[in-house]
Amino acid sequence: MGRSPRAGGGPGGRAAERAVDLALAELQRRFGLGRSLAAPGWVRERVLAVLSGVAARHGVSPLAAAERLHDDRVASEEIVSALRVGETRFYRDPIIWEAIVSSVLPRLPPDLPIAGLSAGCSTGEEAYTLGMILASAGRRFSVLGVDRAPAAIEAAREAVYSPEAAEQLPPALLQRYCEQKGGALHVCQKLRDVVSFEVCDLVHAVPSGGFQIIFFKNVLLYLAEPAGDAVARRLAAELSPGGLLFSAASEAPRLCSAGLTSVRVNAHVTAFRAPGS
Numbered sequence: 001m002g003r004s005p006r007a008g009g010g011p012g013g014r015a016a017e018r019a020v021d022l023a024l025a026e027l028q029r030r031f032g033l034g035r036s037l038a039a040p041g042w043v044r045e046r047v048l049a050v051l052s053g054v055a056a057r058h059g060v061s062p063l064a065a066a067e068r069l070h071d072d073r074v075a076s077e078e079i080v081s082a083l084r085v086g087e088t089r090f091y092r093d094p095i096i097w098e099a100i101v102s103s104v105l106p107r108l109p110p111d112l113p114i115a116g117l118s119a120g121c122s123t124g125e126e127a128y129t130l131g132m133i134l135a136s137a138g139r140r141f142s143v144l145g146v147d148r149a150p151a152a153i154e155a156a157r158e159a160v161y162s163p164e165a166a167e168q169l170p171p172a173l174l175q176r177y178c179e180q181k182g183g184a185l186h187v188c189q190k191l192r193d194v195v196s197f198e199v200c201d202l203v204h205a206v207p208s209g210g211f212q213i214i215f216f217k218n219v220l221l222y223l224a225e226p227a228g229d230a231v232a233r234r235l236a237a238e239l240s241p242g243g244l245l246f247s248a249a250s251e252a253p254r255l256c257s258a259g260l261t262s263v264r265v266n267a268h269v270t271a272f273r274a275p276g277s
């Protein structure tokens with residue numbers, strides 16, 4: 001890759017765009033982060049934010065910081081971890097979705113409208129996946145996704161994704177609920193009508209609600225212990241009777257120590273309820 005001359009330009013200017021392109025190419029070379037150059041807006045914003053921090057530390061422009069990434073492993077890793085904060089995809093952890101279809105939905109009365117919550121939804125893939133499985137089970141439902149990152153919520157509302165984001169999604173759900181346009185996946189309007197998104201910092205407030213299904217998955221990692229445990233308890237208190245909170249398997253010990261009650265959904269999947277419920 002050729003070297004660019006150092007250029008000026010504001011945060012959204014050409015030099016900034018070039019800096020982000022260079023950084024994404026370097027991440028692709030070093031870490032194999034997929035087709036990063038087709039990155040959505042929030043990825044580019046996050047890359048630029050980290051590059052600007054690195055640039056300020058070294059007293060150079062973001063473009064110069066990007067040009068040096070090849071020799072700056074620390075800065076490259078900083079960008080990758082900033083991107084992982086929002087890492088998500090459709091149908092992530094298939095065994096959980098399969099357990100919901102086979103063991104959770106059949107136990108809910110067929111005429112009960114189901115309220116779902118994706119707490120820490122990032123760019124919306126988890127919330128839309130929940131919408132897809134509820135819609136394909138013929139249920140009446142609404143799903144709310146919340147995240148503290150405004151750029152992630154904006155992307156979730158746009159509902160346009162790279163094909164890689166849906167690699168784990170069963171083809172039947174993909175065909176039924178996504179349209180392919182110009183190499184991107186667009187979640188169909190009828191699903192967007194029942195899946196909504198709000199900016200919300202869970203540490204300050206959790207959505208209230210009578211939810212039958214809450215996803216609080218891969219978020220605890222970013223929350224310090226007392227605050228994260230309190231968020232988990234507050235979310236569990238928003239479950240309707242019989243409702244279940246789903247996390248990543250690695251988060252189960254922390255949810256137990258926060259006082260939530262574990263519930264075996266099937267041989268492979270454990271979910272959680274509020275203590276004493």
Ligand SMILES: C[S@@+](CC[C@H](N)C(=O)[O-])C[C@H]1O[C@@H](n2cnc3c(N)ncnc32)[C@H](O)[C@@H]1O
Binds near residue numbers: 085089092119148202
């Ligand atoms: C790794 S993503 C998880 C996305 C999705 N739940 C999944 O498992 O695929 C973590 C998300 O949690 C969000 N998050 C972290 N702390 C939060 C907080 N205090 N309130 C709301 N969202 C938060 C981050 O912004 C990020 O989008």
